[in-house]
Amino acid sequence: MVRENMEDVPKISFSKEGTAVRMVEKPKEESGGAKVIEKKGEDAFGDKKVKLSQSNTVLSLKLKNRRRWWGRLLVLAMVVLGLVLLAGWPAWQLVRGGKEAYAKVQTVVEAVKRQDLPEAKTALAEAEREVVTLQKTYRLLGWLRFTPITAYYQDGEHALAAAVESVQAGRILVTAVEPHVDVLGLKGEGTFTGGTTEDRIVAILGTLNEIRPSVAEAAEKLTMAQEEIRAIKPERYRLTVKGKELESLILRVKGTMDEVVTVVTRIQPVLEVLPIMAGVEEQQRYLVLFQNDAELRPTGGFMTAYAIMTVDRGRIIAERSVDIYELDAKFRKRLEPPEPIKKYLEVNSWYLRDMNFSPDFAESMKMFLSYYRELPGEAEIDGVIAIDTKVLKDLVAILGPLEVSEFGTFSMETDERCNCPQVIYKLEDLVTRPVATIRSDRKAVLGPMMQTIIQKAYDAESNAWPALFQSFYKNVTEKHIIFYMIDNKVQGAVEGFNAGGRITGGDGDYFLINDANFGGAKSNLFITQEVEQEISLEGDKVKKMVTILYKNPFAGSNCNLEAGKLCLNGVLQDFFRLYVPKGSKLIESSGFEEDSVTTYEELEKTAIEGFFTLTPQSQTKLELTYTVPYRPEGTYLMTIQKQPGTYSPKYTIILGAERQEFELTVDKDWRVALP
Template structure:
């Protein structure tokens, strides 16, 4: 899950994936921009201060140049050049920090109006010295040990040895960033002149993003290594959610692969589909017991058929359903269950490059359309499309696990996929699961609103087809702080073209209700957080009598309305939630990911209700 306010903020800031890589050297570069702006301010306070200002500027200009030569030296593995650049960088940042720590700067920082700007320049300059002193040497050790070009193992996998070695260097780097964050946290950006505020904000953003990430990696590196098979083989079920037949957390999860990883080496152990369980006689049988108040929210197929296991927005429940099914079918238990969709594959192929299957190139631009739409036109029978999907899965798996890609770029691709609510993880190891929770990719319905206030609108295909590839959605939310209510709406558009002819794609059940088979039949679920109540829903009644549902899951009350969305129709559904008295955790607005991105717009009126979001 992704905090919806963070999602909106990230989208507005326009930060690219490349800007988030190798962050700590760019902090020093950013300090230069802060200082140049600040120098204009301090210049009015006297010639001595102005002279010192230009001395600091010169030091930071030279420091930035040293960062560039240092990076080149590390790539070239030129030990002498690395040492020279590191010494120059250390000397320059120390010189700048010594100057801004002087009494004249402290005096200037107390001057009304301009003082806050001086203080900001001091803080970011001192934070640069903190990072160089604490993170430079251990950072160089890691950069020298982890050669991106040599990480890939022959036959598929990633060499874990450099990461084992990084365990000794990470604490110092994490501590340096934590200290730098403490130095820059007191800066009130709103009190700064625009020329100073912008570069200060840029530096703080990098530090604020990197410090928590380093803290997580530092604390969980042994766990991450264990997940990669450093302590023995691990087995995972990788579920592919098909957004063309939509489900609450993505889509029909009929296809999956079983993969093993042993000391960083990946292997595809098996591939399965919904047909697998027909052969074992376990399809149509319930192996996981859920509370009656939860079952009342969904069709009775939720616990009986693997195609419907992701109808619940609670991914731990989906994972448990799969674990119990495989245990009943084969006696298998997995170390973890991982869920992704074709958009995730597309994002990964953008980093790893295209793959060829039966002479056809699959790349970042065509993967989603090919897997969610074109394949059904080409292979109108389910058995034929299953063969195609199996071939694609194997080829893409082998291509991605070859590891011949930039890990930083791949991490960015997966981070973006998680932000779009397309990646969910569930592990049997408690520490690994704690990491999934901390990274907000566990996909769980929370049991209270202490840490997060989660609500959302989720979609489940009722019509049986692959028509929702052509579904686009937009979410909007606004609040009434005095009434302690929040209204959430979702606008849905059915843009299926006349050219789609596959009976496998079109809605099979539409004829039951006298509707064209280009109509989407969508069970629309409205969830309130624990302790809150749903006071109104639009539509009040679903479009098909007798299919309205209501219930409770993990303490969250919810209702379901069947919505019929005709070809070329745009329709908005909404609901209003009443919150109980008391403080609310940060807002976490969830939605079902479609084949395209879902814009999420949160009105400023919600800031008063969720100040920590």
């Protein structure tokens, strides 16, 4: 018979001893009228009351909980194992593949250093396969997009995509150059069938049109790689791994990629106009200015002499060389000089030799040529090429000692009288030492020397050509060779390659130190320069404390004109200009002559000018504090330009906890991520 009231059904359970027990629940009154259930245990068959064991119930609950937790741990273990399989294996493959790809890239770098293009091409192909494989393996971690670390996963995608594009760009360039390796003097088998050096030069110029499309294709790939690198946010990686700060490393990679893209992009118009400059279609004539960087001037050095050089289908002929004072002897006009020249050089006329007064080479040459063209007997020219003593030193180092008729031997052996190469001491001795009689040809040595250098280059073995090309490129980028071309298209290509000595700089901070030695001695040969910038951010502007230290540790020369000695190390009388962003405000300065400091706007910058002297075996410290109307967001950017004719001044830049030190050998875009 089924009971209608299911609540009266006795509940049966078993004790630890196996006795069947009936559970009877009866309501029990408590104070306040509330009812509670009282549980009693009875014998299921004899209605004998048996007290339940509380410990048995607790034990039963513990056993159930343990089984439940063991199940959960098993599920968790399976999840962890799955994650290990999903992430661990690809990660191991990435580490292994990354090491192999890095090794291949190092092989490429070493092959390029040895000018071994066949090996570089093979290594690039292998590196490309490794990087593409890495990219495919990395995609196995695609599920990380749906986790909190999705941004880091995407950064990895950007880095690998950049690597693929970069390696492919390298392969394209090497493949393009490979057929012409013999012409360029590189290792490998090319298509050049032999001939004279002039034939080789014509062949080199002929290869440019064939290489240009490949350079453009490589530039596109490098630009895509640049965009991938820019998508990575360095501020996410403020940690150190194996002693390397990842954020700084990423910023350096970004900077390097920007420089590579800039060079490859800028070189395309140069490749287009180079045949014009080399006189392939029509002979070109250039005025070659020799700027003596031992007597530093705004565009690189005192214009001590010049030569006329013609270029016809790549063949270079030095027609003649002339002392700059001879040129001034033809210049009959008496122009009012700029105030600093009048005051510190103590002259009342502005001569041609001092017209490189503007730190912008194009501006100086426009002024110079406007009067040069009026001189009788001077040829029409297609441009100006300025070189300094660094160019001569490098050429002698590559080609060996020069035997110049009537002037003797010039070499790179150290001359203890100046602790400099013998070629420099002998040149200074020939063109500078005071003599009792007039020597109108005292600086005519430059023409015969140039012709000797050209002939030695023509006669050199082909394996010397890579060193000559590298030296030329390095001296152009370091502003020891600068150009001003009359043709607007050619000048545009020159400026695009940053070979025109122009004052540039866009958004952000800007910094250029420009010195002019108005003392006459060659003391810049012995002087070093150290620059420290301490930057602090103050609202919508930047405050900068700049310290510039000039040192001359060497003993002075006998500069008495009556003694007839060679005056190299004399008192430096320095006309100083610091160019900073337009609208900057000078707060205070020290180290300059009294009342010599002033500020004004020039070349779309604010110029801070002053004057100081430096004697041998001493040092001078300049200090300037000023504000810049610049409010950086995310990254602090500063364009630092190098004065032509200078070597490697030491720079230290401090911004908060960031401190960077480097030698300024080329113009530099300095950047650092802000906290």
